[in-house]
Amino acid sequence: MSRPPLSPERVIDAASRVADASGLTGVSMRSVGRELGVEAMSLYHHVASKDALLDGLADWVFTRIETPTPHGSWRAQMEARARSARTVLAAHPWGLGLVESRRSPGPATLRHHDAVLGCLRAAGFSVALAAHAFSVLDAYVYGFVLTEVNLPFQPGEPAEDFIEELRAVMAEHPHLAEMVAEQVVGRDYAYGDEFDYGLALILDGLEARFREGS
Structure with missing residues (x-):
């Protein structure tokens, strides 16, 4: 069976698979070439450089x-x-350090950013409030995911197992112990459940500012 021809899209898709397996540090023209079963030099006909490859990955996200x-x-x-x-x-945590770091954003990145601002402006947000909303929402999402993917226990693993390891020091930290006793122990606690609550707080605040005309 013949191999499908290379294209910028195939190269970027392959780079995303390498990043999923090895993180951004594992992404190189050579590693992407290996993923595609071709020599690295053949990729330069479709993606001009390593920087262009990273720009494409940000756009892919x-x-x-x-x-x-x-x-x-x-x-x-x-x-x-x-x-x-x-x-x-x-699903692709390597994107956290990439999506807002590129000096040459791609078309999907620019369209997405413009659409977010366009949605808020169409609703009546001022330019300044739309910019504030965009910033605080992204900061919350990126920060939440960064915490979520780096927790010292895996998704689905009971948080109580982790808490049990800390029981000996809890007595020295009464407020932390109180929170754990009330919010975690016996409650099938999952950190990810906090996302919707925090998002609602931010949206409530933005809605209040919007109504005030700020």
């Missing part, structure tokens, strides 16, 4: 995050986008 539209509720649109971004970045 944004193609997978739900893009808002100027129609319907701005709050529902921002909520859906935040949840989508969390899902995508949790």
Whole structure:
């Protein structure tokens, strides 16, 4: 069976698989070539450089995050986008350090950013409040995912097992012990459940500012 021809899209897709397996530090023209079963030099006909490869990966992430539209509720649109971004970045955590770091953003990145601002502006947000909303929502999502993927226990592993290891020092930290006793022990606690609560707090605050005309 013949191998499908190389294209920029195939190269970037292969780079995403390398990043999933080895992180961004594992991404190189050579490693992507190996993933595709070709020599690294053949990739330069489709992606000009390692920097262009990373630009393409950042764009690849944004193609997978739900893009808002100027129609319907701005709050529902921002909520859906935040949840989508969390899902995508949790699946591809190498994107956390990449998506806002590129000096040459690609077309999907630019379209996505413009759509977020366009949704808020269509709802009546001022330019300044739209910018503030964009910033605080992304900071929350990125920060939450960064914490979530680096927790000292795995998804599905009972948090109580981890807490049990700390029981000996809890007596020295009464407020922490109180929170654990009330929120974690016997409650099938999952850190990921905090996401919706925090997102609602931020959206409530933005909605209040919007109504005030700030």
